[in-house]
Amino acid sequence: xxxxxxxxxxxxxxxxxxxxxxxxxxxxxxxxxxxxxxxxxxxxxxxxxxxxxxxxxxxxxxxxxxxxxxxxxxxxxxxxxxxxxxxxxxxxxxxxxxxxxxxxxxxxxxxxxxxxxxxxxxxxxxxxxxxxxxxxxxxxxxxxxxxxxxxxxxxxxxxxxxxxxxxxxxxxxxxxxxxxxxxxxxxxxxxxxxxxxxxxxxxxxxxxxxxxxxxxxxxxxxxxxxxxxxxxxxxxxxxxxxxxxxxxxxxxxxxxxxxxxxxxxxxxxxxxxxxxxxxxxxxxxxxxxxxxxxxx
Numbered sequence: 361x362x363x364x365x366x367x368x369x370x371x372x373x374x375x376x377x378x379x380x381x382x383x384x385x386x387x388x389x390x391x392x393x394x395x396x397x398x399x400x401x402x403x404x405x406x407x408x409x410x411x412x413x414x415x416x417x418x419x420x421x422x423x424x425x426x427x428x429x430x431x432x433x434x435x436x437x438x439x440x441x442x443x444x445x446x447x448x449x450x451x452x453x454x455x456x457x458x459x460x461x462x463x464x465x466x467x468x469x470x471x472x473x474x475x476x477x478x479x480x481x482x483x484x485x486x487x488x489x490x491x492x493x494x495x496x497x498x499x500x501x502x503x504x505x506x507x508x509x510x511x512x513x514x515x516x517x518x519x520x521x522x523x524x525x526x527x528x529x530x531x532x533x534x535x536x537x538x539x540x541x542x543x544x545x546x547x548x549x550x551x552x553x554x555x556x557x558x559x560x561x562x563x564x565x566x567x568x569x570x571x572x573x574x575x576x577x578x579x580x581x582x583x584x585x586x587x588x589x590x591x592x593x594x595x596x597x598x599x600x601x602x603x604x605x606x607x608x609x610x611x612x613x614x615x616x617x618x619x620x621x622x623x624x625x626x627x628x629x630x631x632x633x634x635x636x637x638x639x640x641x642x643x644x645x646x647x648x649x650x651x652x653x654x655x656x
Contacts, residue, residue, distance in 0.1 A: 361402065363435060366428040368395050369407070373425050376414045451637035452481045456492035456504035459581050461601035462522040462624040466505050469648045473641055480637045488557055488580055496629055502638040503628045503645075507599070510625075517627035518649055526620040527600040527613035529553075529582075529589045536595075541617040544569040551576040551594035553585045558597060565618060586611055 368385060372392070375381040382389040400407050407421035417425060455470075457463060470482060485492065485501060489510050495501045497514070507524050528542040536546055548569040554562055556578050563570050579585050582598040589596050590610050600613045626645060628634075634642070 361399070363432065365395055365399050366432060368392060369399060370425065370428055370432070372396065372408070372415060373417055373421070376416065378415065448479060449477045449637055449640060450479045450481075451635045452483050453503070453635075453638050453641050454483045454485065454501045456485045456487065456495060456501040458489060458492070458505065458507055459486065459583065459602040460505060460507055460522075460599055460624050461524050462505060462520045463604070464601075465520055465522055465649075466626070469645055472648055473644045476644070477637070477640065480641075486581055488555065490557070491580075496627075499629075499632065502632075502634060503626060503642060505624060506627055507624045508622050512625065512627060514630055515627040516630050517625040518645065519623055519625050520649070522624055524622045524624055525600045525615055526597060526622075527615045529586060529596040529598060529603070529611055529613050531590065531592060532609065532612045537612055537614065539614060541615050543617045547574075547595060550574060553577040553579065553588055553594045553596035555579055555582070555598065561620070562597065565616070565620070 368381070371384055372378055372381040375384060378389050378392050378396070382392045385392065396408070403420075403424070405420040406418050407424060408415045409418055455466075457466065474480070474482075485495065487495075489506045492501060492504045492506065493510070496504050528536070528547070530537055536542060539546065544566040547566065549571070552562075552575045554575060554577075559575070559578070562575075576594050577585065577588060582596060582602045585596040585598060586603045586606065588594060597616065598613075600615065603611065603613075628638075628642060
């Protein structure tokens with residue numbers, strides 16, 4: 361016995377004609393009649409009898425009406441309670457991240473999630489991939505935005521369709537600002553600002569032009585590096601869109617030669633017990649990105 365058919369039955373009982381009930385239900389009268397006949401056949405009783413142009417309930421029909429009203433009331437109440445539960449979902453989701461271009465995608469995802477679950481709080485932790493992973497392993501972070509290359513053996517993840525491009529940040533009046541790309545030779549002898557994680561990559565990229573003395577500042581995240589660049593303390597190598605809403609009249613980014621491009625991933629520890637809020641966010645993230653696999 362389907363709930364849909366019970367609703368049909370109650371509508372006919374209320375309207376007392378199949379023609380009017382069909383109009384209310386937005387189905388054809390023959391379709392409604394067939395559904396009622398099927399219901400009577402399934403139950404093995406006669407539910408209606410005709411009195412002129414009216415259809416009235418038999419004794420069995422009256423019993424089914426009471427039970428159907430009870431059943432549908434309980435169903436409606438349960439749906440409301442479940443909906444209320446979702447609307448009142450509370451808790452804190454802990455998200456770790458670096459300063460990456462793909463933060464825009466994550467922010468869009470969070471904005472949509474917050475519309476559905478406005479009582480859920482989001483706590484962000486900014487750091488390098490190694491620090492964020494370590495906190496995720498300890499259960500202090502639920503889900504993280506990380507830039508590859510990085511080991512993901514212990515994690516479920518979604519690879520984002522966003523390219524993270526490394527560029528050199530400088531003042532717009534710098535002579536190198538006119539170049540379409542920056543080569544290792546361009547940075548030879550120049551004061552550099554890099555992240556701790558970049559040093560080995562920088563050595564390989566610059567080759568014979570690399571000198572340890574040129575690395576004047578090392579940092580965890582690029583925000584302070586942008587300030588140092590504006591103060592003309594050096595050239596910062598960082599992800600091109602890692603400084604959101606930057607003032608291009610004071611700070612520009614020129615891509616580096618050689619196509620240093622990486623993908624980023626949203627990752628969470630495999631087998632980790634999550635709060636209901638975190639589970640909902642992971643589920644929402646998969647749907648938001650159009651991905652139904654655990655990994656991609």
